[in-house]
Amino acid sequence: MRDSRETFVNHAFVTGYPVKHSRSPLIHGYWLKQLGIEGSYRAQEVSPQAFSDFIAALRDGASGFIGGNVTIPHKEMAYALADRPDELSTELGAANTLWVEDGQVHATNTDGHGFTANLDERAPGWNQCSTAVVLGAGGASRAIIQAVRDRGLETIHVVNRTTARAQELADRFGPAVHAQPMEALAEVMQDAGLFINTTSLGMDGTEVPQIDFTRMRTGSIVTDIVYVPLKTPMLRQAEEQGFTIVDGLGMLLHQAAPGFEKWFGRRPTVDATLRQIIIDDMASHA
Numbered sequence: 001m002r003d004s005r006e007t008f009v010n011h012a013f014v015t016g017y018p019v020k021h022s023r024s025p026l027i028h029g030y031w032l033k034q035l036g037i038e039g040s041y042r043a044q045e046v047s048p049q050a051f052s053d054f055i056a057a058l059r060d061g062a063s064g065f066i067g068g069n070v071t072i073p074h075k076e077m078a079y080a081l082a083d084r085p086d087e088l089s090t091e092l093g094a095a096n097t098l099w100v101e102d103g104q105v106h107a108t109n110t111d112g113h114g115f116t117a118n119l120d121e122r123a124p125g126w127n128q129c130s131t132a133v134v135l136g137a138g139g140a141s142r143a144i145i146q147a148v149r150d151r152g153l154e155t156i157h158v159v160n161r162t163t164a165r166a167q168e169l170a171d172r173f174g175p176a177v178h179a180q181p182m183e184a185l186a187e188v189m190q191d192a193g194l195f196i197n198t199t200s201l202g203m204d205g206t207e208v209p210q211i212d213f214t215r216m217r218t219g220s221i222v223t224d225i226v227y228v229p230l231k232t233p234m235l236r237q238a239e240e241q242g243f244t245i246v247d248g249l250g251m252l253l254h255q256a257a258p259g260f261e262k263w264f265g266r267r268p269t270v271d272a273t274l275r276q277i278i279i280d281d282m283a284s285h286a
Contacts, residue, residue, distance in 0.1 A: 009039055011039065011040045012065060012259070014044070014071060015046045015051075016046075016072055017045060017072075017073060018045060023278055025043055026277060030277060051074050055081045055098075059104070059105050066263050067259070069096055069098075070096050070098060078095040082095060082106065083105045086107065086108045088112065088146070092109050094109055094143075095109050096111055097109065099259075110255040111251070112146050112147025113254065114253070114255025117251075117270075118250030122250060129153070129192070129193025129194055130153060130193070131153065131154065131155040132195070133185070133194070135159050136159075136199035137158050137166040140225055146173060149177065153194070157188040158180065159180045159182060160182070166179035167179040186215055192216050193220045194220065194221050195216060195220065196224075197226065204228060205229050205232075208233045208237070211237055213243050214241055219244070220244070222235060222238035222246075223246040223248070225251055227248035227251075249278060256268075
């Protein structure tokens with residue numbers, strides 16, 4: 001018989017393949033300690049072949065987890081296997097946050113929330129402009145396009161080397177989204193107030209092509225979802241040209257908060273201490 005004095009402890013996970021690089025355990029571990037919550041959050045590496053069994057064990061309680069985060073390459077499969085995906089994840093066709101209620105796996109995607117919350121914190125009023133340019137049409141761009149559209153931007157130009165991939169996103173997200181070839185980048189930047197890099201260009205400090213951000217409106221914002229290094233080559237270019245820049249680290253931090261609340265019952269705060277913990281960890285692995 002369970003001791004009535006025993007505290008019920010929730011356990012959550014992040015799963016991917018590989019997953020050892022994930023900083024999510026650091027983030028959630030900080031919040032658990034800060035809020036004095038008994039619980040755990042740990043990395044669980046699961047291969048694509050074993051992922052459906054992992055979700056089945058989550059559903060029936062055999063895994064011992066109440067829910068967790070899903071990262072590459074499992075986001076689309078997580079959506080497909082969930083019993084109750086919400087509207088956000090359904091439009092995206094991908095989920096990054098799961099939780100179990102009444103024997104059913106619920107799913108959402110918090111990447112878009114993380115992106116906009118980061119901009120709200122670092123560049124308040126960013127959505128007062130009407131036009132955004134999104135560089136890249138890969139998987140990382142989907143939630144960002146959705147979130148920017150849902151915050152009221154009227155025109156979103158998706159610029160990509162393969163125009164057909166950008167067109168797929170325009171078809172998915174509606175008339176506000178326009179597919180553009182790379183050759184049109186300079187032209188579509190002319191009316192833009194927000195520039196978003198969703199590609200891996202500049203990751204780990206690799207070189208990026210020169211971009212003339214001065215074509216954008218005065219007071220425009222340039223942001224990058226890459227956060228290693230914190231100030232990417234693209235952000236350096238924009239800063240040198242006099243533009244407000246927003247790094248991608250806040251997106252990682254803010255996307256984690258809704259899941260934590262689902263699993264542990266308290267809404268955590270993204271604060272300067274947590275940000276510094278992640279920056280220090282990045283430096284130690286540089």
